[in-house]
Amino acid sequence: MRYGVIMAGGGGTRFWPLSRINTPKQFLHIAGEDTMINNTIKRIKEIVPVDNIMIVANKAQENTLQEAVSEEIKGENILLEPVGRNTAACIGYAAMTIKKRHGDAVMGVFPSDHYIKNVTEFRRILEAAYEIAESTDKLVTIGIKPTFASTGYGYIRYNRDNFISSDGRLAYEVVDFIEKPPFSKAKQYLESGNYLWNSGMFIWKVSVILKSFERFLPKLYRSLMELEPYIDTEEEWSQIEKIYPTMQSISIDYGIMERSDEVVVIPGDFGWSDVGSWDSLGEVFPPDENGNIMRGDIIEIDTRNSVIYTNSHLVAAVGLENMIVVETADALLVCAKERAQDVKRVVDKLKEMGRKELL
Numbered sequence: 001m002r003y004g005v006i007m008a009g010g011g012g013t014r015f016w017p018l019s020r021i022n023t024p025k026q027f028l029h030i031a032g033e034d035t036m037i038n039n040t041i042k043r044i045k046e047i048v049p050v051d052n053i054m055i056v057a058n059k060a061q062e063n064t065l066q067e068a069v070s071e072e073i074k075g076e077n078i079l080l081e082p083v084g085r086n087t088a089a090c091i092g093y094a095a096m097t098i099k100k101r102h103g104d105a106v107m108g109v110f111p112s113d114h115y116i117k118n119v120t121e122f123r124r125i126l127e128a129a130y131e132i133a134e135s136t137d138k139l140v141t142i143g144i145k146p147t148f149a150s151t152g153y154g155y156i157r158y159n160r161d162n163f164i165s166s167d168g169r170l171a172y173e174v175v176d177f178i179e180k181p182p183f184s185k186a187k188q189y190l191e192s193g194n195y196l197w198n199s200g201m202f203i204w205k206v207s208v209i210l211k212s213f214e215r216f217l218p219k220l221y222r223s224l225m226e227l228e229p230y231i232d233t234e235e236e237w238s239q240i241e242k243i244y245p246t247m248q249s250i251s252i253d254y255g256i257m258e259r260s261d262e263v264v265v266i267p268g269d270f271g272w273s274d275v276g277s278w279d280s281l282g283e284v285f286p287p288d289e290n291g292n293i294m295r296g297d298i299i300e301i302d303t304r305n306s307v308i309y310t311n312s313h314l315v316a317a318v319g320l321e322n323m324i325v326v327e328t329a330d331a332l333l334v335c336a337k338e339r340a341q342d343v344k345r346v347v348d349k350l351k352e353m354g355r356k357e358l359l
Contacts, residue, residue, distance in 0.1 A: 017331035117271025143196025
């Protein structure tokens with residue numbers, strides 16, 4: 001049995017002011033005609049039965065989620081977190097729910113807010129990942145072949161001489177996970193051919209990942225065991241509210257993937273981007289003849305290599321270069337393009353100021 005778990009609890013702070021707490025980027029039409037989370041559902045439902053697709057999101061996003069997500073997703077497959085506790089708790093909760101309902105199964109884990117251009121190739125790789133996870137006790141991840149020396153992505157170093165095969169499909173031994181590197185290191189990684197971008201997509205047996213929780217994150221595992229009897233009962237939410245805030249807050253990468261020696265990676269090349277900030281829209285939309293990406297009611301004069309987005313008023317840009325301008329009904333962002341990652345600092349500042357109306 002195959003399951004797919006979509007993690008939809010992120011805040012998308014680098015896409016402020018369009019992305020807000022209750023309407024983060026995965027519920028917006030940033031990368032196409034549909035919401036990013038619905039695009040994720042469409043990509044995986046050819047590999048995973050749609051009745052087995054689950055979504056984990058924050059309770060604060062419940063109303064937005066119901067409005068934004070395809071009606072194909074059953075209500076019982078939407079798991080809500082009272083507070084964010086990073087990806088390990090999210091994945092553990094979903095794994096324990098699958099175990100309670102079905103016993104052992106193979107589950108894939110997917111971010112809700114990524115862009116993939118070549119869906120056919122992605123599905124081919126994903127099918128291979130499920131097949132390898134079904135036939136082994138490995139923790140399988142999908143790595144992306146780098147196309148440039150990115151300092152915004154984590155990297156996976158892998159051993160091309162040590163691999164396993166399933167019907168001719170290869171998954172390679174993972175040597176190391178590496179955090180976002182400086183440019184000089186990223187350039188070396190690109191040139192070596194032994195590194196992949198970390199996509200944040202994982203496929204494994206429920207039994208295998210829960211054993212990994214027990215081994216590497218015993219405190220979090222005990223919390224999941226405490227929660228298990230209440231899953232799919234009338235007491236589930238009251239117990240979630242009680243137990244979840246006490247759970248260890250740690251990413252699945254730090255908590256398990258970097259510690260396990262049973263991780264393998266399948267290289268993929270299908271036009272992937274995590275669309276992490278405004279300057280990354282160039283990976284989704286082709287720039288115009290002046291290098292600009294513009295969405296909305298815009299007049300531009302002598303403007304180059306800029307991102308301009310408006311969903312409320314007319315924006316006129318004159319003589320801009322390498323800039324980001326984003327306008328909504330209640331806020332205006334003006335940012336140097338090379339500082340796009342720092343938009344999250346604006347959100348931090350608004351929190352400090354207590355400006356909840358802008359969050």
